[in-house]
Amino acid sequence: MKNAFYAQSGGVTAVINASACGVIETARAHSDKIGTVYAGQNGIIGALSENLIDTSKESAADIKALKHTPSGGFGSCRYKMKSLEANKAEYQRLIEVFQAHNIGYFFYNGGGDSADTCLKVSQLSESMDYPIQAVHIPKTVDNDLPITDNCPGFGSVAKYIAVSTMEASFDVASMCATSTKIFVLEVMGRHAGWIAAAGGLVDENIPVVILFPEIDFDEPKFLAKVDANVKKFGYCTIVVSEGTKWADGRFLAEQGTRDDFGHAQLGGAAPVVANLIKEALGYKYHWAVADYLQRSARHLASESDVEQAYALGEAAVEMALAGKNSVMPAIIRTGNNPYTWKIGSGELKDIANVEKMMPKNYISADGFGITAACREYLQPLIEGENYPPYKNGLPDYVVLKKQLAEKKLPEFKI
Amino acid sequence: MKNAFYAQSGGVTAVINASACGVIETARAHSDKIGTVYAGQNGIIGALSENLIDTSKESAADIKALKHTPSGGFGSCRYKMKSLEANKAEYQRLIEVFQAHNIGYFFYNGGGDSADTCLKVSQLSESMDYPIQAVHIPKTVDNDLPITDNCPGFGSVAKYIAVSTMEASFDVASMCATSTKIFVLEVMGRHAGWIAAAGGLVDENIPVVILFPEIDFDEPKFLAKVDANVKKFGYCTIVVSEGTKWADGRFLAEQGTRDDFGHAQLGGAAPVVANLIKEALGYKYHWAVADYLQRSARHLASESDVEQAYALGEAAVEMALAGKNSVMPAIIRTGNNPYTWKIGSGELKDIANVEKMMPKNYISADGFGITAACREYLQPLIEGENYPPYKNGLPDYVVLKKQLAEKKLPEFKI
Numbered sequence: 002m003k004n005a006f007y008a009q010s011g012g013v014t015a016v017i018n019a020s021a022c023g024v025i026e027t028a029r030a031h032s033d034k035i036g037t038v039y040a041g042q043n044g045i046i047g048a049l050s051e052n053l054i055d056t057s058k059e060s061a062a063d064i065k066a067l068k069h070t071p072s073g074g075f076g077s078c079r080y081k082m083k084s085l086e087a088n089k090a091e092y093q094r095l096i097e098v099f100q101a102h103n104i105g106y107f108f109y110n111g112g113g114d115s116a117d118t119c120l121k122v123s124q125l126s127e128s129m130d131y132p133i134q135a136v137h138i139p140k141t142v143d144n145d146l147p148i149t150d151n152c153p154g155f156g157s158v159a160k161y162i163a164v165s166t167m168e169a170s171f172d173v174a175s176m177c178a179t180s181t182k183i184f185v186l187e188v189m190g191r192h193a194g195w196i197a198a199a200g201g202l203v204d205e206n207i208p209v210v211i212l213f214p215e216i217d218f219d220e221p222k223f224l225a226k227v228d229a230n231v232k233k234f235g236y237c238t239i240v241v242s243e244g245t246k247w248a249d250g251r252f253l254a255e256q257g258t259r260d261d262f263g264h265a266q267l268g269g270a271a272p273v274v275a276n277l278i279k280e281a282l283g284y285k286y287h288w289a290v291a292d293y294l295q296r297s298a299r300h301l302a303s304e305s306d307v308e309q310a311y312a313l314g315e316a317a318v319e320m321a322l323a324g325k326n327s328v329m330p331a332i333i334r335t336g337n338n339p340y341t342w343k344i345g346s347g348e349l350k351d352i353a354n355v356e357k358m359m360p361k362n363y364i365s366a367d368g369f370g371i372t373a374a375c376r377e378y379l380q381p382l383i384e385g386e387n388y389p390p391y392k393n394g395l396p397d398y399v400v401l402k403k404q405l406a407e408k409k410l411p412e413f414k415i
Numbered sequence: 416m417k418n419a420f421y422a423q424s425g426g427v428t429a430v431i432n433a434s435a436c437g438v439i440e441t442a443r444a445h446s447d448k449i450g451t452v453y454a455g456q457n458g459i460i461g462a463l464s465e466n467l468i469d470t471s472k473e474s475a476a477d478i479k480a481l482k483h484t485p486s487g488g489f490g491s492c493r494y495k496m497k498s499l500e501a502n503k504a505e506y507q508r509l510i511e512v513f514q515a516h517n518i519g520y521f522f523y524n525g526g527g528d529s530a531d532t533c534l535k536v537s538q539l540s541e542s543m544d545y546p547i548q549a550v551h552i553p554k555t556v557d558n559d560l561p562i563t564d565n566c567p568g569f570g571s572v573a574k575y576i577a578v579s580t581m582e583a584s585f586d587v588a589s590m591c592a593t594s595t596k597i598f599v600l601e602v603m604g605r606h607a608g609w610i611a612a613a614g615g616l617v618d619e620n621i622p623v624v625i626l627f628p629e630i631d632f633d634e635p636k637f638l639a640k641v642d643a644n645v646k647k648f649g650y651c652t653i654v655v656s657e658g659t660k661w662a663d664g665r666f667l668a669e670q671g672t673r674d675d676f677g678h679a680q681l682g683g684a685a686p687v688v689a690n691l692i693k694e695a696l697g698y699k700y701h702w703a704v705a706d707y708l709q710r711s712a713r714h715l716a717s718e719s720d721v722e723q724a725y726a727l728g729e730a731a732v733e734m735a736l737a738g739k740n741s742v743m744p745a746i747i748r749t750g751n752n753p754y755t756w757k758i759g760s761g762e763l764k765d766i767a768n769v770e771k772m773m774p775k776n777y778i779s780a781d782g783f784g785i786t787a788a789c790r791e792y793l794q795p796l797i798e799g800e801n802y803p804p805y806k807n808g809l810p811d812y813v814v815l816k817k818q819l820a821e822k823k824l825p826e827f828k829i
Contacts, residue, residue: 013589043592071582073589080593160808167809168485168711175427175487178457179494184707203809271704272683289706290685293598297582300715303808383808394574394717394797395581395617 002034003105005321006048007056008041009140010080010111010118013073014154015299016310017140020110021074022067023314024138025056029064034322039102039406043076045109045118049091049415051098053406066399068311069389071299074401082118085128094413095122096131101409106134106321110314112141112152116329117353123327136317137329137349140310142296144195147355148347149331153313154296156306156382159199161298162188162240163383165291166200170207170238173287177236183227183278183286184238187271189295190214191244193359196295200240201371202379208234209370212274214244215359216368218253224281226369231284239278241270300396304385305340316344340381416448417519419735420462421470422455423554424494424525424532427487428568429713430724431554434524435488436481437728438552439470443478448736453516453820457490459523459532463505463829465512465822472818480813482725483803485713488815496532499542508827509536510545515823520548520735524728526555526566530743531767537741550731551743551763554724556710558609561769562761563745567727568710570720570796573613575712576602576654577797579705580614584621584652587701591650597641597692597700598652601685603709604628605658607773610709614654615785616793622648623784626688628658629773630782632667638695640783645698653692655684714810718799719754730758754795 007024009017021040028035040054041047047054054075056064067074085092098104109119116137123135139146144155166186173184190196194213201211208230212218230237245253253270271288278284309332316330329352333345363375371379389396421438423431435454442449454468455461461468468489470478481488499506512518523533530551537549553560558569580600587598604610608627615625622644626632644651659667667684685702693700723746730744743766747759777789785793803810 009589013586046593070585072585076589076592078590078593163809164714165708165712167812168713169707171484171486171812172427172707172711175423175490176492178490179460179492186708206814269686269704287706288704289708290683290702290704291708292701292703293583293586294579294600294703294705294708297586298579299582300578380807385808386802386805388800388802391800393794394799395577398581398585400620 002036004036004103005038005106005108006041006099006104007038007108008044008047008110009073009075009077010044010109010115011077012142012296013077014140014142014296015071015157015302016153016306017110018067018070018072018074019307019310020138020140020153020314022064023311024108024318025064027315027318031318031322035106035318036103039104040075042403042405044078044080045082046078046080046415048098049094049413051408051410053102054403055406058404059401063399063401068307069299070398071297074399075403081114082121085121092125092129096125096129097410099131099133102406105132108136108138108317110138110140112143113146113354113356116146116349120327120349120353123349134321134326136321136325137352138313138317139329139331142189142196143193145193145356147352147357148329150334150342151332151382153306153310155195156303157298157301158189158196158295159379160303160383161295161301162196162199162291163202164301166209166238166240167203167207169289170203170209173236173238180285181287182231182236182284183275185271185275185286185288186238186240187269187290188240188242190242194242195359197240197242198359198363198371198375199379199383202376202383207238208236209238209240211369211371212239212241212245213364213368214242214246215364217248218245220277224278226367227278228282239274241274243270245270299389302387303383304387305382307387309342312344320346337377337381340384416450418450418517419452419520419522420455420513420518421452421522422458422461422524423487423489423491424458424523424529425491426556426710427491428554428556428710429485429571429716430567430720431524432481432484432486432488433721433724434552434554434567434728436478437725438522438732439478441729441732445732445736449520449732450517453518454489456817456819458492458494459496460492460494460829462512463508463827465824467516467820468817469820473815477813477815482721483713484812485711488813489817495528496535499535506539506543510539510543511824513545513547516820519546522550522552522731524552524554526557527560527768527770530560530763534741534763534767537763548735548740550735550739551766552727552731553743553745556603556610557607559607559770561766561771562743564748564756565746565796567720567724569609570717571712571715572603572610572709573793574717574797575709575715576610576613576705577616578715580623580652580654581617581621583703584617584623587650587652594699595701596645596650596698597689599685599689599700599702600652600654601683601704602654602656604656608656609773611654611656612773612777612785612789613793613797616790616797621652622650623652623654625783625785626653626655626659627778627782628656628660629778631662632659634691638692640781641692642696653688655688657684659684713803716801717797718801719796721801723756726758734760751791751795754798
């Protein structure tokens with residue numbers, strides 16, 4: 002009977018631990034077929050450095066609590082393995098560690114880069130004669146993986162951005178007669194506007210202008226749109242993606258400013274947009290940058306996101322037990338009203354290094370909003386609430402013991 | 416039988432509408448003693464301009480929904496009435512509007528400046544021979560009103576900041592081995608560190624450094640503290656109040672930077688702090704500015720905050736019906752474990768223009784954290800959850816009809 006290895010990869014989310022929970026609970030339910038689940042301490046680096054967290058030392062209650070705990074419970078990392086040709090020693094090391102701990106299943110929980118690493122590991126049987134089954138579990142707030150309807154982590158960010166846009170708009174609407182008329186919210190998404198699009202899910206009586214990374218920033222057209230909203234509604238809310246660029250390719254967030262000592266000053270896109278409006282139109286503004294708050298906000302997670310993250314972890318183990326390799330379980334949408342979905346799957350060769358962009362017909366003709374098609378796609382992903390338990394006014398998130406398995410190999414320089 | 420006037424004043428909060436709900440529902444329950452409640456459209460300006468929202472036109476369900484709706488349902492404003500001597504015409508106008516609409520009760524829902532206006536109105540019987548009873552209802556996220564244990568609006572902001580600090584810290588903790596080690600969250604509070612202090616409510620195993628407006632920013636000491644946390648915990652979270660200042664009195668947020676066109680660039684305190692750390696210690700950072708998100712986040716309101724906001728609105732009407740004038744209902748804390756409170760009251764002359772600062776013994780000796788006394792005070796204020804209902808994945812907040820009463824007077828130039 003083989004043991005399993007599980008690792009979290011890349012930026013963490015509000016629900017990646019729900020996938021971990023799905024993997025570990027399902028493996029425990031099949032203890033006749035699968036041994037210990039070892040989790041990489043800080044992702045794949047934990048495998049290379051033989052820092053393997055023995056998840057069998059964690060109580061059932063703590064593993065269950067992962068389902069309502071944001072962040073990466075075992076630690077994650079940004080570390081992309083090179084190709085087999087470029088760094089064969091790393092793959093050799095992986096095999097040594099897997100062999101030393103009798104690991105036959107590899108579960109990798111991440112985005113596009115991770116799918117590529119997972120693909121390479123899935124080929125180790127062939128390329129380096131080590132028998133292993135590798136299954137990728139999708140995760141990314143960027144929502145850019147192909148085949149799956151959406152990516153766990155995205156739905157909860159979308160819900161956070163939609164709710165925050167709505168709440169801040171209510172605030173500004175009640176003050177705009179004599180005070181702030183402009184509110185700018187900066188959201189994540191360097192390459193794609195999926196997250197920014199979520200700002201368009203609020204009621205259509207709320208004037209929201211969205212700045213997408215897909216659309217070159219057209220200052221005069223933007224200012225005219227904002228001004229028209231203020232004249233009609235009394236105020237305007239702007240949701241700007243961190244990846245929004247001028248026509249010449251520079252990010253809005255590159256302010257070209259220097260502090261008193263001549264150091265380049267890094268800012269956000271939100272204050273830049275707010276200042277442009279102030280200079281041109283004179284309106285009083287406020288701005289916010291949500292940053293990590295948006296992706297860690299488990300307190301406001303989307304129910305479908307939590308359930309899908311768990312189901313994908315569960316499906317990954319079931320696929321491995323069914324003898325599959327080099328695959329990824331995926332969400333297949335089967336209906337919109339009401340939203341229904343099932344688990345399907347894709348081949349890693351069709352997933353690795355393929356980026357799913359937002360369809361062009363999801364952005365409205367003027368470039369500042371979302372279309373009905375986009376709303377139809379996004380709407381179900383923010384539906385349902387899934388609150389964590391609270392203790393003393395704060396969410397009762399779990400911190401695992403993270404006890405390491407005994408090392409059996411000499412140290413390895415990463 | 417006299418009618419009543421109610422107005423919202425200053426920056427809105429997640430629970431000011433709960434006070435409005437308390438006022439209107441209680442007045443409706445005493446329809447034998449109190450007539451129509453008129454609400455000022457956009458605060459006191461609605462009284463001066465005779466834009467009176469007739470709340471009797473709103474359904475019971477919509478008034479009830481105010482209890483779970485953030486922002487100012489009737490509109491608020493930043494408008495401080497001058498003294499009676501400086502602008503007697505304004506007070507004369509108020510009396511004309513009150514007379515025209517048979518208004519004998521004045522309920523003003525705001526912070527320190529509003530208490531001052533309410534005090535002046537309460538003296539109109541004496542000074543201008545117009546019989547009116549004025550009752551102030553406390554509201555301010557700044558938590559700086561005297562006599563009351565705390566101010567409605569503050570508890571919910573404190574909960575939002577504590578939860579967000581916790582969630583972002585979990586995020587950074589799971590990435591810090593190979594990526595971001597510093598997270599900076601900027602919070603409101605230009606004069607007092609009440610809101611920043613809430614960042615200290617997280618578990619003591621989370622390394623949080625707080626920058627208070629009460630403490631001059633000591634860069635070398637701050638950097639040493641941050642570095643020590645990174646070395647011990649692997650990461651450090653910083654909660655910085657927008658009001659934090661250098662020893663020479665300049666705000667941290669005044670960056671002194673210019674854009675490509677030579678315009679002064681306005682930034683936040685968070686990016687300044689993050690850049691200082693990067694320059695000195697080289698750690699990778701992320702930063703967020705919560706801005707209006709923190710005060711409008713009804714989705715994460717504190718249960719005690721909602722209940723107190725409602726109870727104070729209710730008490731204001733009861734005090735008026737009992738013949739009181741120039742008073743403010745207040746929260747009196749009667750116990751900490753468990754938290755118990757009752758409604759008391761104070762005289763407006765003791766409240767107007769008095770600012771309650773954070774006690775010195777609430778800030779830890781090194782100036783970067785909160786003391787046990789502070790935690791004991793703050794802890795009950797964030798306890799309990801009070802979720803709004805949701806519809807299609809978004810909170811089901813109410814937008815009132817806001818039908819205006821017919822005008823009876825000529826226009827007045829404000």
